[in-house]
Amino acid sequence: MVGFAIVKLRILTALLLAGSIAACTANAPAPQATESESAPVVEDIPVSPVEAAFNLLRKQAAAMLADDEAGWLAAVDPGQPALQARYRTMFATLHALDVSQFVYTPHLLNDPTEPVLKIDAQVSYCFSMGLCPLYGSLNTDAPSVRQTLTLKSVGGKLAITALADSKETSSLEPTPWENTALTFRQGDRVTVAATASEATHLDDVLAVAESAAKLNDRIAGYMQNPQKRYRIYLADAKAWRTWYAGETDKWVVGYSINLNADGADVVLNMPALLGDRKLLVTTVKHEMGHVVTHSGVNGRGRGDMWLTEGIAEYIGWSPVTATGSWRRPSVHATVHSSRRPTSIALPPPAKDASDQKMDAFYGLSHFAMSCLAGKYGERALFDFVRYRMQNGFEYDDAARRAFHQPFATVDKACVAWIRAKA
Known part of the structure; x- marks a missing residue:
């Protein structure tokens, strides 16, 4: 502020003048004070x-x-x-x-x-x-x-x-910390916070998340995106509709939201997750997978939904491959229909897509990841994801770097693999 700048400037000027005078009179006799002299007056400078x-x-x-x-x-x-x-x-x-x-x-x-x-x-x-x-x-x-x-x-x-x-x-407002009283549990790698009505689930979710952190820390190394700490919020129905502008899609049970360059927060819709242990575990792993693969992505990154959700499904179900997921029936129906996909790079589904179509989309994306990991190795899979999502390389360039194959070759092979395995 102006007031502070003036104060500092005046003090600095006084010190410089005093130093200059001392340097000039170092060899001269010290002046004798007279009765008319007095100590300098430093006036407070008013601020607005x-x-x-x-x-x-x-x-x-x-x-x-x-x-x-x-x-x-x-x-x-x-x-x-x-x-x-x-x-x-x-x-x-x-x-x-x-x-x-x-x-x-x-x-x-x-x-x-x-x-x-x-x-x-x-x-x-x-x-x-x-x-x-x-x-x-x-x-x-x-x-x-x-x-x-x-x-x-x-x-x-x-x-x-x-x-x-x-x-x-x-979309980053309101945050859970602005006006909600939360209860916390702290693990080695994860902080879990809950609204009052969901606080009884803190210990359970923390245990699940700490286990998931071991997997995701390894993947964060592949992605060159290490996380200082993971944060997970357990939302009740009101908080789910309120935090981070609120979530309205009925089929969503959890999400990860990027906090610009400072990682991401995970929010879980606890009323929708209670009663299904497997859903809770896969959702926690899936959302923490988004944190390590998608958070902090710079402006050059490409957030293709099939790749973003496919790699999170791969992490969420790990070590189970796509053939063991509950989405397999929807994938089977889709790849054997008259409109079977011709590429693993699927367009995003419509906002009003049916549950079956959403299930098939997530399942097909997961199958694509399982194919890439099986054919080229898990490290190559995450290299491809990193080249595309973080560096913004075109599919072909990313595939040639990660798999040493043109994307067209990789794509054709995985489409055939999915049809055979689904």
Whole structure:
């Protein structure tokens, strides 16, 4: 802010002048003080209310990273217990998630002369990262959310008196940590968080996820995409419709959402997963597979759905191949129909596709991965995925690098393999 810049400039100038004078008079007798001389007066430079508000937010963000709850809450109106509780919950939740960056980028929304200030605050954040991505580049910066803050003087001190969601939101909002009280379990590689109604499933899901992490850590090595830590959220029905803009597709039981360059979060629809142990295990492995194969993909990557979902199915069912999955009947019906696929590179299904068509799409994509792994080796399969999804190579270039074959040759061989095996 301008006020701080002036203060620093004046102090620096004084120090430089003092140094210059000392250098010039080093060999001269020390001057004698006279009665008229006095100590220099350093005047406080007033800051505007807007500068004071922005300074308050900077101090609050610094308190978050310093694990200073008292400093974090000091910015909040002490006369509002509910608001204090919300900020206290946010503080505890972010630290349970191993917050490593929390930065406000504030913008004033109203007239700076008004006694109540409205501020649009963009919050960029990271978890478990020593060096957070820089802010400002699409899909390569830190993830962020936007909040609308109200600040005014309370008892002679500026304080946050209201927190609301911004009218300008994205698919990364609202996050689970913004306004939900969560219960946590921490494993060696995975953090699992749940809403109150799903907290009884934390230990079970953590055990499943820790086992899945061993597989996915190995695959992350193939993909050159190591993960500091995996995060999984157990959503109840309300959270499922709310978190990250809400999920509305009825056939979805879990998803992984990229947090720009800071990995991904996994969200599970627990009401849909309860009662089917195999579905829970394959879903956790599948979604964690998305994290290691698709998160942090740069702008050159290609997110082909058949490849994205096929490799996640391959991971989710591992070590079982596609011939052992419950999607095999749908695949069999499709490859022996009059509209059987002629390529493994399937177009994405329509949004209103039937359950059978969706099942066949996922199954065919899984069969394609099993074919590639069986014919060319698992390492070559993940090289192909990496070349396409991360580097953006065309199919033929990626196939020649990974399989040492043109994609047309690979494609034809796997189409025949799927027809024979399904």
